[in-house]
Structure formats: C-alpha cells, structure tokens
Amino acid sequence: xxxxxxxxxxxxxxxxxxxxxxxxxxxxxxxxxxxxxxxxxxxxxxxxxxxxxxxxxxxxxxxxxxxxxxxxxxxxxxxxxxxxxxxxxxxxxxxxxxxxxxxxxxxxxxxxxxxxxxxxxxxxxxxxxxxxxxxxxxxxxxxxxxxxxxxxxxxxxxxxxxxxxxxxxxxxxxxxxxxxxxxxxxxxxxxxxxxxxxxxxxxxxxxxxxxxxxxxxxxxxxxxxxxxxxxxxxxxxxxxxxxxxxxxxxxxxxxxxxxxxxxxxxxxxxxxxxxxxxxxxxxxxxxxxxxxxxx
Numbered sequence: 001x002x003x004x005x006x007x008x009x010x011x012x013x014x015x016x017x018x019x020x021x022x023x024x025x026x027x028x029x030x031x032x033x034x035x036x037x038x039x040x041x042x043x044x045x046x047x048x049x050x051x052x053x054x055x056x057x058x059x060x061x062x063x064x065x066x067x068x069x070x071x072x073x074x075x076x077x078x079x080x081x082x083x084x085x086x087x088x089x090x091x092x093x094x095x096x097x098x099x100x101x102x103x104x105x106x107x108x109x110x111x112x113x114x115x116x117x118x119x120x121x122x123x124x125x126x127x128x129x130x131x132x133x134x135x136x137x138x139x140x141x142x143x144x145x146x147x148x149x150x151x152x153x154x155x156x157x158x159x160x161x162x163x164x165x166x167x168x169x170x171x172x173x174x175x176x177x178x179x180x181x182x183x184x185x186x187x188x189x190x191x192x193x194x195x196x197x198x199x200x201x202x203x204x205x206x207x208x209x210x211x212x213x214x215x216x217x218x219x220x221x222x223x224x225x226x227x228x229x230x231x232x233x234x235x236x237x238x239x240x241x242x243x244x245x246x247x248x249x250x251x252x253x254x255x256x257x258x259x260x261x262x263x264x265x266x267x268x269x270x271x272x273x274x275x276x277x278x279x280x281x282x283x284x285x286x287x288x289x290x291x292x293x294x295x
Contacts, residue, residue: 007210007223007232010281015255016047018275019055022259025069025112026277027289028247034255035070036243036277042067044077044092047277049248061092069113071121073292078139080110080123085139087292098143108133112156112202112243115290117164118184122148124155124169134171138186141293148188152178157203157213157243162287170200172216177203177224195228202243204254206284212254214241219271221256238274239267246286253279254286 004011016023020038023045027035033048042065051057063079070079076089084100103109103125113123120138127133134152139145153173160167160182167182179194181187200213209226219239223232238258245255260267260274268274 005232005234007283008234008280009252009283012234012236012278012280014053014273014276015279016055016058016277017053018258018260018273019058020045021275022242022261023257023275023277024242024259025071026243026245026255026257027071028245028251028255028286029072030288032249034245034247034277035072036257037067037070039067039069040065040261044070063088063092066109068110068126069123071113071115071292072289074294078115078121078292080113080121082109085110085121085123085145098141099137099139099145101137101145104133111154112158114158115292116167116182116186117160117162117290117295118186119291119293119295120186121292122158124152124158126154126156134173136169136188140186146186148186149180149191151191156201156216159203159205159211168194168203168205168211170198170203170213172199172201175199177211177213195224195230198222201241202257204244204246204286206246206282206286208284210284212244214244214256216240221254234280236278238271238276238278239263240274245289246282248279248281250285251287252282252285254282255279 023036042063044061046059068080070077085098087095111126122138124136136149157170168179177195180191181189199216201216204212212223240259243257256278
C-alpha cells in the first residue's frame, strides 16, 4: 500500500469495539485469539481472530475486581489483584493464593505484570488517586516473592531479552523507558535510561530489536530501535493507550488496547472508540507469550 511506513504492512484497523470501559494487560494466545482484561470490572476477555468486532462472540470470565493484570499459567491464569497474586482455573475458579503483599499505603495497588524468561510473575505497583509508588516484585510458582526494584515512579510495561539477561520497563511517572541487567535469580542491576521524555504506557518488543509503546493520554504509539532512536509514530483514535502486544498467526500483528476510564464526557464524545482494541500489520514480529512457571 502506498504511503505506508516501511515498518507497517496495513493501515490501523478496529479489532474490538469498546465493549468495556477499559482494555488492559493484552496478550496473544496460540489458540488464535487475544486475551485482555477490564481491571475495574474484574473481567477477563478472550477475543478470537476473525470473530465479530462487536465482541458478541467473545468469552468473558468474571472475577472479583480489582483485576490489575494476568498471564497464562498451566492451570489457567496467574492474576494480580490489589495486593495479592493468585492462580485461577480457565473459567475463573480460585485455585490458590501465591502471595499477599502489604503495600506501604492503601493508596498503592498492583498494576501491570508479565512473566519473565524464567517463569516468574513480575508485577509493578501503582498509586491510586495520585499517590505514586513504583516497586517491582517477582513471584515464583512456589509463592516465594521478592522486591526487585523500589525506585520507579509507575511501571506500565516490561520486556526482557531472549536470554533473560536484560530487562526494559516503561515508567510513566518518570517519563522514561529504562533498561537494566537481569539475572536468572531475578536480580535487577544497573538501571539506566533507555529513552527519556516518553510517558509510555505498555511495552512490546519486536524481533528486530525495536520497542513499541503508547503515550499516556497522547492518543498515539511509537517505536524505538535498539539504540533508542525513534523510528515510527502513529496516531490512535483513542486518547488513552494502555497496553500493546504482538499476535496473529505470524506474531506480526500489533494489538493496541485503549481505555476510556478517567476521560471526560467531552473526550469520550470526540473519541468514541476509546476502550477499543486496534490491530495493525507490521513488517516485523514479536514473540510468544510467556507462561507462568515455564522458562
């Protein structure tokens, strides 16, 4: 198609209409669909590729809110609530609590999470009503947990190198994408800025060494190459981008989740697709979603 950026193979398309107030914590399932959650409602959604964009055929699993983030586990899902991490079955039945962590204040809750290359569930914290605290924790399948990092503002996205020796994370409050050394023991060392001046939301890594993130409240996404140079910027018809992931048969479709939570009525009226999930074909591809407990 003429006029497309070299990194793109299609125009932006609508994958799911805004059937919920927010779509967050998106990840691709090899069965052929996208998992995402609505944190405040406590719902997990499964959207099959090729099903109606209206979401009428989507599978919805109801859990107690708040559902901050979730990831695949052998028994079903590993989930983060406000202050606990648990395992639930594929239909949402509670199986066991892995960890319950007392935050420094009730204004702090768990936020985004992903599984690292060693099978741990890594989750960051967020403040409620303006209180910020950016601690990063890891929880292993036995339920043992540890603090990895205590000096972030608000972590909203995480990625690792294939061998697990390096980590990247978006810090929305500090307007920086950071990178650091990471080990098989789950240690974080030598945290350094990778890209400054970016209020990123979510983080997806591609096979060409690039990183994709949304702009908090900015209605756009962007990509940076392995050196930290920006290579692409794309407008999204929704002000709040929350999460990104690669999926599809070739893992070349970038899925972009958005939210209308916290937007004014005027913003929602002018951007009625806020809360939708978008998709765009890229000239690169991502990586399979990691499963809890499986390195």
